[in-house]
Amino acid sequence: MTTVETRPNWTGRYLEVEVGPPAHGGHCVARYEGRVVFVRHALPGEQVTVLVTEDHGGAFCRGDAVEVHRESADRVTPPCPVARPDGCGGCDWQHVSGSAQRALKAQVVAEQLRRIAGIDLSVTVEELPGDLLDWRTRVRLAVDRAGRPGYRKHRSHQIVPVQDCPIAVPGAVEAVSGQRWHRGAELEVVADTVGQLHVSELRPDRRPRLVRGGEVVERAAGREWRLPPGVFWQVHRAAADTLAAVVGEWAQAPTGGVAWDLYGGVGLFAAVLAAQVGPEGSVLVVESVRRAVEAGAANLADVPQVRWRTGRVERVLGELGDERPDVVVLDPPRKGAGRAVVQAVTDRDPARVVHVACDPAALARDLGLFLDQGYRLSGLRALDAFPMTHHVECVALLTR
Structure with missing residues (x-):
C-alpha cells in the first residue's frame, strides 16, 4: 500500500526567507523547510517576511514579501500605490530599477532556453525608446x-x-x-x-x-x-516599429521569392516582407481572426503580392500543397506555435525562420522542436516591450 505524503497548508502563515533567483512569471524563488516558495514583491538576495497566499499542499507555495529586512541595492519605491502585496496584479517589478528589471528578465530567458531547449546562451534584454512609465497604449x-x-x-x-x-x-x-x-x-x-x-x-x-x-x-x-477597435496591435509605443525592423533585418526574403507570415494579424510583418520580395514575389499571411484579415487586406490593398488566408495556421498549412517558402515569419500567441505547426514549417525546408514570441518558455519549447528538425539558432534579440511587468518580447532567427 502506497502512503501519500500530506503537507500542512501554509496559507496565511508568515515565513522568514532569503530570496533566491528570479523565476518565469514575475516572482523569485525561496526555500523553506524543503519546499519552494515563489515570492512576489522581492528581489534576489533580500531577507524578507513572506505571507503565504496560496498553498495546494504540493512541493511549492506562493506568497508576497510583506516586510523587507535586508534590501537589495536595486530596490526602488514603486511609482504606483496599488503595486503592492494584495494590490494590482498587473505589474511585477515596479519595486525594481529599470536596469535591474531587464537583467532579471535576461536571466529568466536564458534559464528557459537552457532548461527547456538545451540552449546555453548569454541574453541581454534591450531597452525600447521611451521610459518605464507612460508606454502602454x-x-x-x-x-x-x-x-x-x-x-x-x-x-x-x-x-x-x-x-x-x-x-x-x-x-x-x-x-x-x-x-x-x-x-x-x-x-x-x-x-x-x-x-x-x-x-x-x-x-x-x-x-x-x-x-x-x-x-x-x-x-x-x-x-x-x-x-477597427479590438484588433490586435502591439501595446508599447515603440514595439511595432522595432519588431518590424528586426524582422526585416533577419528575414532577408529574396527578390521574387516566397515568404510566409504566420499568425500575421493585420500584416505588419507582411508589409516588410512584401517590400523585400517585390512585385514579382509572394507573401502569404495566415491569421485566424477574420476582422484582422479584413483590416489587413484593406490596409495593404496597394500591395498585390500579399495573399490572405483566414483560419488556424495548422489547418491552412495542411491545405497549401507543395508550396515552399524561402522564409517564414511566425508570431504565435502566448502558448507558442507547437509541434504541428513547427513540423509543417520544417517540412517545407525554408532557409530562414524568424520566430517572434512574448513568452520565453513557449519560445524555448518551439526552438527545441526546430533544433530537432535540423535548424540552428543563429540569433536572438530580447526586447523590453513590457516594462514593469515580467513579460519580454523575443525574436529568434533559425537557419538550416
Whole structure:
C-alpha cells in the first residue's frame, strides 16, 4: 500500500526567507523547510517576511514579501500605490530599477532556453525608446460590483479600483475611471498614434459597444494603418516599429521569392516582407481572426503580392500543397506555435525562420522542436516591450 505524503497548508502563515533567483512569471524563488516558495514583491538576495497566499499542499507555495529586512541595492519605491502585496496584479517589478528589471528578465530567458531547449546562451534584454512609465497604449480594465473600473489582483478575480495607471499613456485610464459602468463588464481603451482615445465596453451577454472614438490610426513600418477597435496591435509605443525592423533585418526574403507570415494579424510583418520580395514575389499571411484579415487586406490593398488566408495556421498549412517558402515569419500567441505547426514549417525546408514570441518558455519549447528538425539558432534579440511587468518580447532567427 502506497502512503501519500500530506503537507500542512501554509496559507496565511508568515515565513522568514532569503530570496533566491528570479523565476518565469514575475516572482523569485525561496526555500523553506524543503519546499519552494515563489515570492512576489522581492528581489534576489533580500531577507524578507513572506505571507503565504496560496498553498495546494504540493512541493511549492506562493506568497508576497510583506516586510523587507535586508534590501537589495536595486530596490526602488514603486511609482504606483496599488503595486503592492494584495494590490494590482498587473505589474511585477515596479519595486525594481529599470536596469535591474531587464537583467532579471535576461536571466529568466536564458534559464528557459537552457532548461527547456538545451540552449546555453548569454541574453541581454534591450531597452525600447521611451521610459518605464507612460508606454502602454492599450489597456483592459474589469468592472467591480460597484461599477468601478480597475485591475485584478494577482491570480484572482478580485478587482482593485484605480483612478489612473502610471504605465499607461496619460489620459487612457482617466477616460473611464470617473464614471460607473455595468458590473461584470470589461473596458478596452486604445490610445492611437494620432492621439485619439477609443473606448469599448465588453459585456459577456452582448456585442462590444463602442463608447468613444472609432477607427484606430497607427503608424509603423513606414505605413499608416487604419484599424477597427479590438484588433490586435502591439501595446508599447515603440514595439511595432522595432519588431518590424528586426524582422526585416533577419528575414532577408529574396527578390521574387516566397515568404510566409504566420499568425500575421493585420500584416505588419507582411508589409516588410512584401517590400523585400517585390512585385514579382509572394507573401502569404495566415491569421485566424477574420476582422484582422479584413483590416489587413484593406490596409495593404496597394500591395498585390500579399495573399490572405483566414483560419488556424495548422489547418491552412495542411491545405497549401507543395508550396515552399524561402522564409517564414511566425508570431504565435502566448502558448507558442507547437509541434504541428513547427513540423509543417520544417517540412517545407525554408532557409530562414524568424520566430517572434512574448513568452520565453513557449519560445524555448518551439526552438527545441526546430533544433530537432535540423535548424540552428543563429540569433536572438530580447526586447523590453513590457516594462514593469515580467513579460519580454523575443525574436529568434533559425537557419538550416
